[in-house]
Amino acid sequence: xxxxxxxxxxxxxxxxxxxxxxxxxxxxxxxxxxxxxxxxxxxxxxxxxxxxxxxxxxxxxxxxxxxxxxxxxxxxxxxxxxxxxxxxxxxxxxxxxxxxxxxxxxxxxxxxxxxxxxxxxxxxxxxxxxxxxxxxxxxxxxxxxxxxxxxxxxxxxxxxxxxxxxxxxxxxxxxxxxxxxxxxxxxxxxxxxxxxxxxxxxxxxxxxxxxxxxxxxxxxxxxxxxxxxxxxxxxxxxxxxxxxxxxxxxxxxxxxxxxxxxxxxxxxxxxxxxxxxxxxxxxxxxxxxxxxxxxxxxxxxxxxxxxxxxxxxxxxxxxxxxxxxxxxxxxxxxxxxxxxxxxxxxxxxxxxxxxxxxxxxxxxxxxxxxxxxxxxxxxxxxxxxxxxxxxxxxxxxxxxxxxxxxxxxxxxxxxxxxxxxxxxxxxxxxxxxxxxxxxxxxxxxxxxxxxxxxxxxxxxxxxxxxxxxxxxxxxxxxxxxxxxxxxxxxxxxxxxxx
Numbered sequence: 001x002x003x004x005x006x007x008x009x010x011x012x013x014x015x016x017x018x019x020x021x022x023x024x025x026x027x028x029x030x031x032x033x034x035x036x037x038x039x040x041x042x043x044x045x046x047x048x049x050x051x052x053x054x055x056x057x058x059x060x061x062x063x064x065x066x067x068x069x070x071x072x073x074x075x076x077x078x079x080x081x082x083x084x085x086x087x088x089x090x091x092x093x094x095x096x097x098x099x100x101x102x103x104x105x106x107x108x109x110x111x112x113x114x115x116x117x118x119x120x121x122x123x124x125x126x127x128x129x130x131x132x133x134x135x136x137x138x139x140x141x142x143x144x145x146x147x148x149x150x151x152x153x154x155x156x157x158x159x160x161x162x163x164x165x166x167x168x169x170x171x172x173x174x175x176x177x178x179x180x181x182x183x184x185x186x187x188x189x190x191x192x193x194x195x196x197x198x199x200x201x202x203x204x205x206x207x208x209x210x211x212x213x214x215x216x217x218x219x220x221x222x223x224x225x226x227x228x229x230x231x232x233x234x235x236x237x238x239x240x241x242x243x244x245x246x247x248x249x250x251x252x253x254x255x256x257x258x259x260x261x262x263x264x265x266x267x268x269x270x271x272x273x274x275x276x277x278x279x280x281x282x283x284x285x286x287x288x289x290x291x292x293x294x295x296x297x298x299x300x301x302x303x304x305x306x307x308x309x310x311x312x313x314x315x316x317x318x319x320x321x322x323x324x325x326x327x328x329x330x331x332x333x334x335x336x337x338x339x340x341x342x343x344x345x346x347x348x349x350x351x352x353x354x355x356x357x358x359x360x361x362x363x364x365x366x367x368x369x370x371x372x373x374x375x376x377x378x379x380x381x382x383x384x385x386x387x388x389x390x391x392x393x394x395x396x397x398x399x400x401x402x403x404x405x406x407x408x409x410x411x412x413x414x415x416x417x418x419x420x421x422x423x424x425x426x427x428x429x430x431x432x433x434x435x436x437x438x439x440x441x442x443x444x445x446x447x448x449x450x451x452x453x454x455x456x457x458x459x460x461x462x463x464x465x466x467x468x469x470x471x472x473x474x475x476x477x478x479x480x481x482x483x484x485x486x487x488x489x490x491x492x493x494x495x496x497x498x
Contacts, residue, residue, distance in 0.1 A: 045192025048364040049353045051428055052122040052259045060265045061258060062273040064197050065115060068257050069250075069277030071200040072343050074207050075336035076159045077152075078282050080311045081246050082289030087309075089239040092228035096239070096290040103240045104247060104283050110405050111250035112274035116267040117412070118258030120420040123428060125255040125347075126354045129404075130434050131423055131498075132411040132488075135357075137437020141404055141444070142355045145252040148397045149344045149351070150375060152249075156337035156344075157181055157379035162312030163334030166305070167327040177334065178379045182372050185338045189345035189368040193260060196346055200339050204281075207336040210319075210329040211288070218302075218318045221295045237469030238456050243286070244473045245398030247278060251405050253347040263420075292318070345371045357429070398473045399451055403444045403480035410484050411440075415498060422498065436495065439487035447479035 085096030114125065121128055126145065130138045157178045164177030188199050258270065292314065296303045305317030315333050319326030349367035353360045359367075416422040427433035453462035456470035465471065492498055 045194065045365070046363055047192075048360060049124050049127055049350055050360075051127065051425060054122065054263060057119060057122055057260055057262050059261060060269075061197075061261045062269050064201070065258060065270065066273040066277040067201045067204065068197065068343060069111075069274055070281050071204040071339040073278060073340070074204045074281035074285065075156070075340055076163065076311060076315065076333055077156050077337060077340065078246075078285035079289040079292075079315075080159060081243065082286030083293040083311065084242055085239050085290045086293045089235045090228075091231050091235055091239060091290075093225040093291055093294045095228075095231040095236060096294075097287045099236050099239050100243060100286045100290065101283055103243045104279055104286075107244050107247045108275055108278040108282070110248050111254045112271050112278060114251045114254035114405075114408070115258050115274040116270050118255030119261035119263050119265040119270070120267075121255070121423060121425065122259050122263075123255065123425075124259060124350050124354075125251075125253050126351055127428055128255060129252075129408065130428060131416075132407055132435060132437075133440040134435045134437025135429070135431035137435075137441050139355055140441060141252065141400070142351050144397070144400045144404075145249075146348060146351050146355060148249045148401070149253065149348050150371070150378075151397065153185075153341050153344050153348075153371070153375045154379045154382060156341050157375060158382065159311055160334045160337045161379070162310050163315060163330055164312070166310065166313040166316035167330045175380050179376060181334065181338055181341065182376045182379070184335065185341035185345055186368055186372045188338070188342035189349065189371075190365045192346070192365065193257075196343060199342065203336075203339040206332045210332045210336075211285070213322065213329060214315065214318045215288070217321045218292070218299075221299050221302075222291045225291070225294045226297070232469075234456070234465075234467075234469030237471055241398055241456070241470040241473050245396070245401070247282060248405060248473075249397050249401045250278070251401060251408075253344075253351075256347045256350055257343070341375075360429075396457070399448070399455070399476045400444070402473045402476035403447055403451075406477045406481035407440050407443055407484050410481050411488065414485065415488060415492070435488075435498070436491060439484060439491040442487050443480050443484035447476055447483055450479050451476045 082096070082100060085091040085099065086093070091099070117125075117128055126138060126142050129141060133141055158174070160181035161174040161177030164180060165174045188196055254274075258265075261270070292302070293306075296306060296314075301320065302314055302317045305313035305315075307313065312330070312334065316326070316330045319329050322329070345368045348371040349364045352367045352370065353362070353364070412418055424433060451472045453464040454468070454470070454475045455462045455472045456465035462472075
């Protein structure tokens with residue numbers, strides 16, 4: 001046996017021992033039991049928001065991170081987001097698909113870029129955010145991030161419940177379907193990083209097969225879309241704002257999934273792996289969703305299944321020609337949301353420890369259970385108002401996410417010169433050694449004085465948006481970036497350090 005092999009085995013053994021020591025050290029009081037020890041030693045990740053030491057950052061996760069984002073977005077929520085172009089904004093197929101393509105080409109770059117910070121710093125995304133927003137100031141973006149993640153989980157649970165109920169002609173309630181999807185997602189997120197990566201690597205394949213079969217049996221109805229009126233700039237920008245809200249919000253959890261990678265990991269390779277992992281499923285399924293909704297008037301069976309905005313019923317109707325096998329495929333589609341929910345629950349469990357710092361002593365996986373307890377009842381209550389919820393939700397969360405991205409990008413590239421050495425990694429939980437958060441909060445909040453007039457939502461249309469359409473996402477990004485520079489400069493001069 002070669003010495004290199006022995007060294008590798010020794011290193012692996014040392015890392016496993018290190019993980020087990022970390023787990024054992026966290027067993028305090030009532031947790032110091034045989035049951036809890038068995039959970040840790042079975043491979044359940046115990047690490048929460050604590051930074052990952054350099055010696056525990058192993059591997060280059062190019063394929064892992066690709067499949068995390070690919071599986072998270074290769075589902076019926078991406079399909080349903082594409083249907084909004086024709087169904088809500090009255091765009092034709094060509095205009096819907098072009099908007100989907102070009103805005104996703106831009107928006108997918110943000111979360112992909114933030115993924116590259118994880119290996120360099122070994123910290124979760126909201127912990128990195130403390131180096132802009134401060135120890136206490138980060139609570140505000142953390143709250144917004146939790147709202148966004150819980151909202152996405154609710155939407156996914158509703159879609160999964162719809163799809164499961166549709167295969168029984170509504171004899172199975174949406175409530176039961178929602179609970180089933182949530183429980184599966186909970187089990188994966190409870191186990192943590194290793195199991196999550198394994199699950200995401202496999203979960204996309206049956207969904208791909210199902211969508212290909214749906215395309216095969218229904219593709220003949222998609223070839224001749226009916227003519228439509230030319231799209232207005234207002235409708236395109238409003239749809240684009242919704243699409244932006246769909247993808248850029250991943251930026252606030254991006255590095256949660258790359259903290260265990262080696263610091264020497266190529267940033268460009270990691271960026272491209274993440275970028276393609278986002279772009280490929282989102283563009284493909286959103287365009288497919290737009291094409292199907294455009295064809296609805298020509299296919300009465302699809303239209304009947306889609307009654308009330310029931311995306312699950314629509315997909316079941318598309319698969320109906322293959323008989324009983326179609327019901328099985330619809331079950332697979334209903335479970336396609338589980339990879340997204342599981343990964344989101346994982347990040348929710350981390351964000352809760354940052355939102356309330358004293359909860360850092362509580363094991364990460366406990367918060368996966370808390371997230372499930374929050375998401376399931378809200379999903380059940382809101383299940384029959386899916387489309388209104390989707391449009392309003394995606395539009396709103398895009399605004400704050402754009403401001404967050406601008407602030408973090410300026411901080412990292414302008415003030416810290418994109419150099420990990422300019423981050424005091426030992427200060428991650430020391431309030432007096434972190435920024436006050438004044439600059440980030442001031443830029444993030446005051447930018448909405450200009451953003452609000454640019455908002456175009458069902459409940460409010462600003463005076464600027466009345467003429468331009470919804471440009472709140474673009475304005476939030478630019479304005480927050482401009483404001484943050486002088487605010488942060490003043491903060492550094494006032495405190496004497498970054």
